[in-house]
Amino acid sequence: MTETDPLRAAMIEAAERQLASSSDHEIATRAVCEEVGVSQPVLYRLFGDKRGLLDAVADHGYERYTAIKAAQEQTGDPVADLHAGWDGHMAFAQANPALYQLMFTPRPWSRSTARERVMDLLVAALTRCAAAGALKLEPRTAAQLILSANIGTALDHIAKPALFEDPALSHRMRDAVFSHVLTTPTAQDDADPVRTAALRLHAQLDLTGTEALEPAETALLQRWLERITRPGR
Amino acid sequence: MTETDPLRAAMIEAAERQLASSSDHEIATRAVCEEVGVSQPVLYRLFGDKRGLLDAVADHGYERYTAIKAAQEQTGDPVADLHAGWDGHMAFAQANPALYQLMFTPRPWSRSTARERVMDLLVAALTRCAAAGALKLEPRTAAQLILSANIGTALDHIAKPALFEDPALSHRMRDAVFSHVLTTPTAQDDADPVRTAALRLHAQLDLTGTEALEPAETALLQRWLERITRPGR
DNA sequence: GGGTTGTCGATATCGGCGTTATGTTGTGAC
DNA sequence: GTCACAACATAACGCCGATATCGACAACCC
Numbered sequence: 109m110t111e112t113d114p115l116r117a118a119m120i121e122a123a124e125r126q127l128a129s130s131s132d133h134e135i136a137t138r139a140v141c142e143e144v145g146v147s148q149p150v151l152y153r154l155f156g157d158k159r160g161l162l163d164a165v166a167d168h169g170y171e172r173y174t175a176i177k178a179a180q181e182q183t184g185d186p187v188a189d190l191h192a193g194w195d196g197h198m199a200f201a202q203a204n205p206a207l208y209q210l211m212f213t214p215r216p217w218s219r220s221t222a223r224e225r226v227m228d229l230l231v232a233a234l235t236r237c238a239a240a241g242a243l244k245l246e247p248r249t250a251a252q253l254i255l256s257a258n259i260g261t262a263l264d265h266i267a268k269p270a271l272f273e274d275p276a277l278s279h280r281m282r283d284a285v286f287s288h289v290l291t292t293p294t295a296q297d298d299a300d301p302v303r304t305a306a307l308r309l310h311a312q313l314d315l316t317g318t319e320a321l322e323p324a325e326t327a328l329l330q331r332w333l334e335r336i337t338r339p340g341r
Numbered sequence: 342m343t344e345t346d347p348l349r350a351a352m353i354e355a356a357e358r359q360l361a362s363s364s365d366h367e368i369a370t371r372a373v374c375e376e377v378g379v380s381q382p383v384l385y386r387l388f389g390d391k392r393g394l395l396d397a398v399a400d401h402g403y404e405r406y407t408a409i410k411a412a413q414e415q416t417g418d419p420v421a422d423l424h425a426g427w428d429g430h431m432a433f434a435q436a437n438p439a440l441y442q443l444m445f446t447p448r449p450w451s452r453s454t455a456r457e458r459v460m461d462l463l464v465a466a467l468t469r470c471a472a473a474g475a476l477k478l479e480p481r482t483a484a485q486l487i488l489s490a491n492i493g494t495a496l497d498h499i500a501k502p503a504l505f506e507d508p509a510l511s512h513r514m515r516d517a518v519f520s521h522v523l524t525t526p527t528a529q530d531d532a533d534p535v536r537t538a539a540l541r542l543h544a545q546l547d548l549t550g551t552e553a554l555e556p557a558e559t560a561l562l563q564r565w566l567e568r569i570t571r572p573g574r
Numbered sequence: 575g576g577g578t579t580g581t582c583g584a585t586a587t588c589g590g591c592g593t594t595a596t597g598t599t600g601t602g603a604c
Numbered sequence: 605g606t607c608a609c610a611a612c613a614t615a616a617c618g619c620c621g622a623t624a625t626c627g628a629c630a631a632c633c634c
Contacts (some may be wrong), residue, residue: 137591
């Protein structure tokens, strides 16, 4: 995945350093090239564009993001992992505010896939929750809700860094969204038990699959389960 | 409040037009001056800075924002007004994506007060809800939650405009946050009836005040009510 | 009323930026 | 040996944000 081009990696790291230390969250292609010790045309040959460099920095930030996440999501309880994932997201925003905005704030003409990949990570974590019967919604819908709320909260905290000191607000938002997405441990099958069971089976099939059915049959079954869980609410 | 300086207003409007029609959500001071028919030094005399111009554009956007809001928040039911306010916020983001990002995305060194003023508007709407006994939290805390979630959802929709077509996601987020902030109509006084009653009285005093107590007494009472409602959760 | 002062504006310019055309050097193939 | 090609630096172009300098004009004091 990483092309192991040392020059390219050095430029990305230099750009990330300058981005983190710049007061206005901006970088200058000249300064990046000077820090690495090369001239400007190499930047345009490697990244095509300043925007290409920024996209590469954002994608590199995704790998640092996954490194933080991979170091913690070890619990057997997927719901606890989900909570830790929210807090890890906030910690990443606090540690790298400029990089965070680059990754999660909409930039026109951006071709970075950082946000989508974070989304996929979240969908995977939510699918594990669904397999445990803890999810009320489809994993993708729940992921969109959680990620939007997480980003909105993190951007608010970045604008007012004092908020990071007290995690009460972040946890309140986390609980608000999670309680709308997760099943309550007490009354597990609330309104529509068929729907919850279908969601659980769908996720379990995504995770482990089955050998009791032919692939074509499994595919048809998944479509049926999607129809059962579709209507929302 | 508006200084009624026609030149200043013309430059703000020109900058807003160019911001809305620019592909990269950027403006050039030269182009703004040229459209108005003045030279660059007047821009720096009026706004001091390019950032000053952008701040003025953001603050002007706040007035358009309030215009949309003032046209709808008329119902007697403050909770219904709150729901309409969320949807109006999303509609504003859809109608003016570039201006929206300028107003609600953290910009270093920005001196714009647009976000704070929107926050104050939301606090006022929530205080009306609290006076009706519909709020579980202090208005400021609730406002921070709602605004962060609203901004996060709107930014997500701006990045993928197709999401605007189906309001299901936005409404899901709205319900998630609101159900964490508002009292359910059925079981109004749930865990801590003293706290809910104190919140209600605090808000009502903020709104209408009282003549039964001296001002100093009222102030002390408000501090007591804050201590009752402080501990959170 | 003439000179003074200060405000408002334009012209011209500076330094920095993103980007690219041009030259130059090194290297492997035949 | 030379020829083709790739990789790199030099130098330049055009645009941008910001400002120094200068001119016009109204108000005001003596």
